[in-house]
Amino acid sequence: MQRSMNASARLIMSVDEATVRHIARLARIAVSDAEVAALAPELNNILGWVEQLQEVDVEGVEPMTAVIPNRLRLREDAVTDGGIRDAVLANAPAAEHGFFAVPKVIE
Amino acid sequence: MTGLTDLGIAAIRDGVRSGDFSAREVAQAFSAAVEKGRALNAFTVETPDHALAAADAADAARAAGALKPLSGVPLGIKDLFATRDVRTTAGSRILEGFEPPYESTVSGNLFAAGAGMLGKLNMDEFAMGSSNETSAWGPVLSPWRRSDGGNAPLTPGGSSGGSASAVAARLAPGVTGTDTGGSIRQPAAFVGITGIKPTYGRCSRWGMVAFASSLDQAGPMARDVRDCAILLEAMAGFDPKDSTSLDLPVPRWEASLSADVRGKRIGIPREYRIDGVPAEIDEVWEKGIALMRDAGAEIVDVSLPHTRYALPTYYIIAPAEASSNLARYDGVRYGLRRAPPNGNLTDMYEATRAAGFGAEVKRRIMIGTYVLSAGFYDAYFNRAQKVRALIARDFERAWETCDLLLTPTAPSAAFALGEKSNDPIAMYLNDVFAVPASLAGLPAISVPAGLNAEGLPLGLQLVGRALDEQSVLDAGLALEERAGFAARPEAWW
Numbered sequence: 001m002q003r004s005m006n007a008s009a010r011l012i013m014s015v016d017e018a019t020v021r022h023i024a025r026l027a028r029i030a031v032s033d034a035e036v037a038a039l040a041p042e043l044n045n046i047l048g049w050v051e052q053l054q055e056v057d058v059e060g061v062e063p064m065t066a067v068i069p070n071r072l073r074l075r076e077d078a079v080t081d082g083g084i085r086d087a088v089l090a091n092a093p094a095a096e097h098g099f100f101a102v103p104k105v106i107e
Numbered sequence: 108m109t110g111l112t113d114l115g116i117a118a119i120r121d122g123v124r125s126g127d128f129s130a131r132e133v134a135q136a137f138s139a140a141v142e143k144g145r146a147l148n149a150f151t152v153e154t155p156d157h158a159l160a161a162a163d164a165a166d167a168a169r170a171a172g173a174l175k176p177l178s179g180v181p182l183g184i185k186d187l188f189a190t191r192d193v194r195t196t197a198g199s200r201i202l203e204g205f206e207p208p209y210e211s212t213v214s215g216n217l218f219a220a221g222a223g224m225l226g227k228l229n230m231d232e233f234a235m236g237s238s239n240e241t242s243a244w245g246p247v248l249s250p251w252r253r254s255d256g257g258n259a260p261l262t263p264g265g266s267s268g269g270s271a272s273a274v275a276a277r278l279a280p281g282v283t284g285t286d287t288g289g290s291i292r293q294p295a296a297f298v299g300i301t302g303i304k305p306t307y308g309r310c311s312r313w314g315m316v317a318f319a320s321s322l323d324q325a326g327p328m329a330r331d332v333r334d335c336a337i338l339l340e341a342m343a344g345f346d347p348k349d350s351t352s353l354d355l356p357v358p359r360w361e362a363s364l365s366a367d368v369r370g371k372r373i374g375i376p377r378e379y380r381i382d383g384v385p386a387e388i389d390e391v392w393e394k395g396i397a398l399m400r401d402a403g404a405e406i407v408d409v410s411l412p413h414t415r416y417a418l419p420t421y422y423i424i425a426p427a428e429a430s431s432n433l434a435r436y437d438g439v440r441y442g443l444r445r446a447p448p449n450g451n452l453t454d455m456y457e458a459t460r461a462a463g464f465g466a467e468v469k470r471r472i473m474i475g476t477y478v479l480s481a482g483f484y485d486a487y488f489n490r491a492q493k494v495r496a497l498i499a500r501d502f503e504r505a506w507e508t509c510d511l512l513l514t515p516t517a518p519s520a521a522f523a524l525g526e527k528s529n530d531p532i533a534m535y536l537n538d539v540f541a542v543p544a545s546l547a548g549l550p551a552i553s554v555p556a557g558l559n560a561e562g563l564p565l566g567l568q569l570v571g572r573a574l575d576e577q578s579v580l581d582a583g584l585a586l587e588e589r590a591g592f593a594a595r596p597e598a599w600w
Contacts, residue, residue, distance in 0.1 A: 015477070019477075020473070023473050023476050023477050023480070024473065026476050026480065027430060027460070027472050027473055027476040028434075028437075028453065028456040028457050028460055029457060029460045029461050029464065029469055029472065029473070030457035030458055030460070030461035031461065039469075039470070039473065042470060042531065043470070043473060043474060043477070045531070045532065046422065046470075046474055046531060046532065047474070047477070049419060049422075049532055050419040050422055050423055050487070050491075051419075052415075052416065052419055053416060053419050053420060053423070053487075053490055053491060053494055054486075054490070056413070056416055056490075056493075056494050056497065058490060058493035058494060058497070061493040061496050061497060062493070062496060063489055063492030063493045063495075063496060064492050064493070064495040064496040064499060065492070066321075066351070067307045067321065067499065067546075067547060067548030068306060068307055068308050068351075068353065068548050068573055068574075070308060070351060070353060072350060073347070073350070073354075075347065084208075087208040088208075090206075090208055091204075091205055091206065091207075091208075091440065091441035091442070092439070092440055092441065093438060093439075093441075093442070093443070093444035094444065100439050100440060102439055102452055102455065103446055103450060103451055103452050103454075103455055104451070105451070105452050
């Protein structure tokens, strides 16, 4: 109970522009100053609205992991696919020598 | 042969079988309607050759006495399904030009059953929207207009808006849709057609562009309940390529279809009576209750106490899963790439995703990233999964006293384009009646039940127990027969 009170108190803190930039960085989406200014109130509005879940008593409730009980299957550890390099690369914006090409990652 | 486009799935199948017309004539009639209906913006790609090839195969199969369940039936395929060598973008610029080298299981199942494809159907970007306005390729228009003489363009709903519009305007006799939190049922209700979301796991998600994997489920949309049963039978089935696919035989839903609901207990959840919903919604609900009672069903009052928490739960879980699923769009393997001069790999990711995703998708990725980030996971995501368990438990308890639930499908009739697009939460509220069944993975159908004072369709939803699509379809048929919905939009396109 104490823990959820603390969580609740912390959640009420609103998302500021620095937080928006941090989330955008984590999500790998470039954002302009104007977008940050617009996103902060939008995200606050949505987060404020979902805040109502804090009032639900979830003591002793297990989080749902599968809507329909279903055991994860195992399959034989065998190659079932492959040899389709050209098909895999067909939609790549840039492919060279049979590989995906990206900007230089090692200086 | 204008009459052919007035036929549904069963009538086309049976007519081709008995030789009343050829499959080729059917494919040509619908392809012509698709072309004539371009003002609706329902299709993003037209594939008349695909439909014709399937039709010719059907005509040959008839001559050889080897007809398949959907021989001669041309369909529209929502652009969320990967179709081999046919552009698949899920309504997003970030998948611009993507031509999958593979076929989704669901579209492949339909084609294997003899169906052809008229084209790919427009939709909200990555299925994130309730009005089709988030599509990178422009909104779909509903064929319906208000009877007040105004010509305000109306939304067909979303995210399966192209699917809904195409069926209502008779551009296709049936289509695929997908439903994450109401994306089959709300558009079906908005345009006066029928759509069913089956139990989670009935239809394979393989080759379906992922939004929120614990919720995404394919289903058919068509003119009536029987046509939905026929299509669902062909779409569903176990698929080892989808880890949550249910390894169960597909019931013969069409053959078992019965409008006899005598003795069925139909629950009316009291928490679905919410403030601010227009009177016309309550009225169509009351009408549906009276019709089911008239059909011999027993009407019982039930309680689903956590209903009001379903939408906020959904708007934590769905964006969280989306933020993870959409991480794959990195400008490396397919789709759009934006690489700033002299930029590094991260610059490329950030520029690509900034240019490729629309505003609503970015908003949801950001919300999802936030609720999953260090320090917030427990308070948001984990708590939402616990509330989700409580919502599912509400349904389990309701099934102790009833067999089905009857509710409105959406809290309003179709609205005008632009009316809600500046208020995300007002838009989210469209799915207030649809989302609880999604969170619990339950089968649910929307059936057209009447028109409002402005002459626009209103739908009713029936929700059933997990795996009990049969009861949902049967009750839907009973409702359909008694509601006698026959209105259709006047062609202006």
